[in-house]
Amino acid sequence: MISLLENLFQISAIILLLCSFYYYRHFKKIKRERKLTLLERSIYITTQAAIYLCAGSYLLLFLDRNFG
Numbered sequence: 417m418i419s420l421l422e423n424l425f426q427i428s429a430i431i432l433l434l435c436s437f438y439y440y441r442h443f444k445k446i447k448r449e450r451k452l453t454l455l456e457r458s459i460y461i462t463t464q465a466a467i468y469l470c471a472g473s474y475l476l477l478f479l480d481r482n483f484g
Contacts, residue, residue, distance in 0.1 A: 433470055436463050 443460040446452060452460060 429470065429474070433467065436467050436470075439463050440467065 440463045443452065443456055
């Protein structure tokens with residue numbers, strides 16, 4: 417049961433990461449065409465932070481499993 421939940425968590429994290437990349441690229445494209453609104457800019461910054469936090473936390477968990 418725990419392995420199933422871990423797999424579901426990993427799949428959902430991958431989907432979330434892919435969606436974040438899509439929105440990041442979408443907002444980057446819009447940013448070249450026109451100035452972003454306040455809401456778009458906040459989502460753009462939040463998406464960037466989420467990508468880095470997700471990658472960093474996954475890396476730390478991966479290193480903890482290998483050295484622990």
